[in-house]
Amino acid sequence: MRAFAELLEGLTFAPQRNAKLRLMDRYFRQRPDPDRGYGLAALTGDLAFTGAKPALIRELVATRVDPILFALSYDFVGDLAETAALIWPGGSPSASPPSLAAVVETLSGAGRKDVPAFVEGWLDGLDASARYALLKLITGGLRVGVSARLAKTAAAGFGGVPLAEVEELWHGLKPPYLDLFAWLEGRKPRPETRSAIGFRPLMLANPLDEDELDRLDPSAYACEWKWDGIRVQIAAGNGEARLFSRTGDDIGASFPDILADVDFAAVLDGELLVAREREIAPFNDLQQRLGRKAVTRAMMTRYPAHVRLYDILLDGDEDLRGLPLSERRRRLERWYDAHRPGRMDLSPLLEFADWARLAALRASSRAAGIEGLMLKQWRSPYLAGRPKGPWFKWKRAPLTADCVLMYAQRGHGKRSSFYSDYTFGCWRNGGDDATADELVPVGKAYSGFTDAELVELDRWVRRNTVDNFGPVRVVAPALVLEIAFDAVQVSTRHKSGVAMRFPRVHRIRWDKPAAEADRLEALRALIESAATGGEKLASGR
Amino acid sequence: MTRLAELVLRRARERTGPGTMDATATDRQRWQPRWLRPTVAGLWCEPGRFYIDPTRPVDRAVITHGHADHARPGHRSTLATAETAAIMRARYGDDAGPVESLGYNVPLSLGDVVVRLVPAGHILGSAQVAIEYRGCRVVVSGDYKRRPDPTCAGFEVVPCDVFITEATFGLPVFRHPPDSHEVERLLQSLRLFPERCHLVGAYALGKCQRLIMLLRRAGYDRTIWLHGALVNLCNVYARAGVQLGPIGTVSGGARRALAGEIVLCPPSALADRWARAFPDPVTAMASGWMGIRQRVRQRGVELPLVISDHADWDELTATLDDVGAPGVLVTHGREEALVHYAASRGYRASALSVAGFEDEDD
Numbered sequence: 001m002r003a004f005a006e007l008l009e010g011l012t013f014a015p016q017r018n019a020k021l022r023l024m025d026r027y028f029r030q031r032p033d034p035d036r037g038y039g040l041a042a043l044t045g046d047l048a049f050t051g052a053k054p055a056l057i058r059e060l061v062a063t064r065v066d067p068i069l070f071a072l073s074y075d076f077v078g079d080l081a082e083t084a085a086l087i088w089p090g091g092s093p094s095a096s097p098p099s100l101a102a103v104v105e106t107l108s109g110a111g112r113k114d115v116p117a118f119v120e121g122w123l124d125g126l127d128a129s130a131r132y133a134l135l136k137l138i139t140g141g142l143r144v145g146v147s148a149r150l151a152k153t154a155a156a157g158f159g160g161v162p163l164a165e166v167e168e169l170w171h172g173l174k175p176p177y178l179d180l181f182a183w184l185e186g187r188k189p190r191p192e193t194r195s196a197i198g199f200r201p202l203m204l205a206n207p208l209d210e211d212e213l214d215r216l217d218p219s220a221y222a223c224e225w226k227w228d229g230i231r232v233q234i235a236a237g238n239g240e241a242r243l244f245s246r247t248g249d250d251i252g253a254s255f256p257d258i259l260a261d262v263d264f265a266a267v268l269d270g271e272l273l274v275a276r277e278r279e280i281a282p283f284n285d286l287q288q289r290l291g292r293k294a295v296t297r298a299m300m301t302r303y304p305a306h307v308r309l310y311d312i313l314l315d316g317d318e319d320l321r322g323l324p325l326s327e328r329r330r331r332l333e334r335w336y337d338a339h340r341p342g343r344m345d346l347s348p349l350l351e352f353a354d355w356a357r358l359a360a361l362r363a364s365s366r367a368a369g370i371e372g373l374m375l376k377q378w379r380s381p382y383l384a385g386r387p388k389g390p391w392f393k394w395k396r397a398p399l400t401a402d403c404v405l406m407y408a409q410r411g412h413g414k415r416s417s418f419y420s421d422y423t424f425g426c427w428r429n430g431g432d433d434a435t436a437d438e439l440v441p442v443g444k445a446y447s448g449f450t451d452a453e454l455v456e457l458d459r460w461v462r463r464n465t466v467d468n469f470g471p472v473r474v475v476a477p478a479l480v481l482e483i484a485f486d487a488v489q490v491s492t493r494h495k496s497g498v499a500m501r502f503p504r505v506h507r508i509r510w511d512k513p514a515a516e517a518d519r520l521e522a523l524r525a526l527i528e529s530a531a532t533g534g535e536k537l538a539s540g541r
Numbered sequence: 542m543t544r545l546a547e548l549v550l551r552r553a554r555e556r557t558g559p560g561t562m563d564a565t566a567t568d569r570q571r572w573q574p575r576w577l578r579p580t581v582a583g584l585w586c587e588p589g590r591f592y593i594d595p596t597r598p599v600d601r602a603v604i605t606h607g608h609a610d611h612a613r614p615g616h617r618s619t620l621a622t623a624e625t626a627a628i629m630r631a632r633y634g635d636d637a638g639p640v641e642s643l644g645y646n647v648p649l650s651l652g653d654v655v656v657r658l659v660p661a662g663h664i665l666g667s668a669q670v671a672i673e674y675r676g677c678r679v680v681v682s683g684d685y686k687r688r689p690d691p692t693c694a695g696f697e698v699v700p701c702d703v704f705i706t707e708a709t710f711g712l713p714v715f716r717h718p719p720d721s722h723e724v725e726r727l728l729q730s731l732r733l734f735p736e737r738c739h740l741v742g743a744y745a746l747g748k749c750q751r752l753i754m755l756l757r758r759a760g761y762d763r764t765i766w767l768h769g770a771l772v773n774l775c776n777v778y779a780r781a782g783v784q785l786g787p788i789g790t791v792s793g794g795a796r797r798a799l800a801g802e803i804v805l806c807p808p809s810a811l812a813d814r815w816a817r818a819f820p821d822p823v824t825a826m827a828s829g830w831m832g833i834r835q836r837v838r839q840r841g842v843e844l845p846l847v848i849s850d851h852a853d854w855d856e857l858t859a860t861l862d863d864v865g866a867p868g869v870l871v872t873h874g875r876e877e878a879l880v881h882y883a884a885s886r887g888y889r890a891s892a893l894s895v896a897g898f899e900d901e902d903d
Binding site for chain 2: 012013014015019022023026065066068069072073076077078079082083086087089127128410411412416417418458470471
């Protein structure tokens with residue numbers, strides 16, 4: 001547990017991706033099997049224990065610690081597992097504390113009523129940092145700022161193999177991944193996975209550089225809408241079905257309505273959306289469904305999920321990824337006609353003669369559910385990752401608003417001495433005193449400016465600070481930031497009632513008086529709904 | 542305070558009655574020394590006519606140690622250890638005013654009381670103040686710690702009637718790991734990231750010099766680089782015989798050459814413009830607060846080092862038993878938990894609020 005605890009601590013506080021990768025790489029190098037495999041599984045979220053709940057922690061602590069001292073401590077620390085780990089009156093950590101593997105294997109074999117005694121014994125044998133790691137491990141939710149994908153990236157880097165290969169294998173493997181590590185270390189051949197329901201790494205697009213457009217031949221490209229949902233893969237066969245996110249996370253549990261309609265053997269690529277009567281709802285609706293462990297019937301009725309299909313990777317056992325897109329599209333259409341699964345349809349192809357016509361189409365696309373256009377070379381095979389050239393995304397032009405800088409916070413890593421995180425607001429009528437306007441925060445941005453601009457912004461923040469709340473500086477309402485964003489959504493979580501998608505600083509308006517910044521009403525007018533969209537699903541072909 | 546904490550406390554008070562949690566007014570009068578009491582200017586010893594660590598200029602001050610919130614300039618006369626006097630002169634120059642130095646454990650009559658300064662183990666020159674008046678001995682701990690520190694004399698236990706203890710880390714979640722363990726983590730990080738500069742925030746007086754000595758003991762013999770604000774006090778330590786080894790001062794363009802080196806700076810400098818232009822720095826901080834994750838995140842610290850010059854919970858509670866004073870007054874921090882603990886152990890205990898101390902960086 002010691003090494004695992006150190007790993008978690010390092011990952012929690014290291015702001016840089018590279019530093020996190022180095023920490024994981026060192027862990028894989030230094031820890032023996034099966035410890036490192038369980039460590040990897042903990043980071044990818046592939047370990048789950050049923051018998052250990054937060055209530056167990058409370059009960060155990062109550063047997064050892066004065067309730068008043070615990071209450072005061074919990075009040076100060078604010079996190080149950082952390083308080084328990086720090087306050088646990090274990091005498092001295094034992095000379096041979098349990099290994100991660102011992103903990104994992106004991107717990108998965110233990111009956112529910114035996115769990116407390118095991119946990120108590122381990123707590124006694126560990127130091128505070130390892131106790132914290134143990135409690136976080138068994139109650140789930142490490143929260144160390146590492147995605148499953150980053151952990152897989154570290155494993156791939158450790159073995160010097162492409163990430164896509166690890167991702168493709170992943171769902172055929174089980175912790176503690178002995179075969180995987182044997183392969184990564186070159187001791188054994190690549191593990192065989194013939195599973196139909198494994199994840200196949202997705203093919204991703206690069207942003208289009210508009211200056212290059214004239215050099216591309218319009219007839220060589222298929223074009224379709226870039227739907228504003230989340231990219232998914234449906235993998236099904238032998239009576240099983242999985243729904244994977246873009247990064248290979250299994251999100252099927254959140255979308256039983258989609259999987260209920262899957263009775264075929266194929267691997268499909270598409271966009272997960274919320275759609276009513278085939279009309280795409282704003283992304284905000286989809287967000288209500290994301291990340292839920294269990295989903296109620298009411299949620300499914302209110303926010304019906306839908307997959308709009310882009311591509312077919314496997315039809316039965318036949319791997320189509322080597323075929324050109326033109327052929328795959330034909331196969332997809334033929335497949336769709338044969339199966340017609342509910343809650344799925346085809347992403348239509350858009351007709352266009354030249355780039356000018358396409359640009360006009362893009363300019364007119366303001367409907368909810370559409371983020372822009374996708375260009376795909378007809379002859380492109382389906383390649384894992386983000387190859388340069390065959391696929392482009394051409395997002396619609398962003399919206400902009402002039403907002404007033406309100407609060408600033410320091411960044412992390414290289415930016416830790418810079419005020420680089422900005423909260424900005426718009427004007428609205430000040431409520432009780434109807435004569436005065438007040439600023440209400442509408443969003444937060446961390447990007448979009450150059451390093452030189454960051455230095456200037458930082459200097460401005462330091463000179464114009466009027467108050468501090470912990471790490472947050474309140475600045476005089478005097479600087480206008482032109483914010484670019486993809487959309488505005490209704491939000492009940494924000495005081496302003498609106499939330500921006502992907503806000504970033506577009507320009508710093510040193511010249512513009514703050515009083516002339518935009519009003520909240522102007523933002524609210526941009527809120528999208530399916531009803532106002534011009535581009536309902538058109539047949540397109 | 543959360544609803545939960547309030548509820549638990551209220552229940553406990555109902556159950557045990559007020560006397561054990563906090564002294565009632567009459568009880569307080571009986572056991573607390575009326576001749577030593579908090580005032581707006583600081584803790585006032587009436588029969589001795591002096592203040593301990595006063596917050597504003599007074600006629601006579603007794604100073605426990607050199608931290609700026611305890612040792613302030615401008616008193617008409619000041620009594621402190623020779624080391625504290627040297628620190629005050631280095632910090633304040635002539636503004637320090639006349640400082641009379643008193644050796645450890647040398648009794649001195651002041652007015653109607655006898656005062657002794659006793660090592661507190663906090664930083665160089667730090668002292669507890671033991672005061673005897675009419676057969677009653679009160680010890681004011683000042684800031685202290687119990688674990689060995691290569692830069693100062695260790696804490697000495699003085700049996701007494703009333704012990705006034707600090708409680709900066711007065712919650713059982715504060716149990717500082719061994720120093721050697723934390724220093725090893727810093728050295729490990731240097732090995733893992735040899736191309737990154739390790740920028741360590743450390744309080745300028747005490748923590749900085751102790752950290753340097755801990756690194757030396759761990760076998761680190763390279764030059765340790767200092768922010769300019771740390772140099773003055775390091776010189777004071779060197780003159781007092783603390784051998785810090787090779788140290789250098791960070792200046793201008795030289796920062797780029799400090800990849801893989803250790804640079805110490807005041808905690809505030811970590812977020813300052815000064816911290817820029819170091820090669821890909823690992824931001825570290827040596828402080829007792831670094832045991833709490835939220836504090837680490839707030840500070841944007843990548844490598845938290847739990848090294849404190851204050852007693853942790855185990856040291857605080859052990860000290861109550863070592864000193865064995867029947868009366869305990871708790872000041873300067875999270876008093877409530879330690880008062881509760883002391884009361885549950887049979888001491889007469891109460892909080893004593895003395896204004897004007899800050900140790901967020903320690």
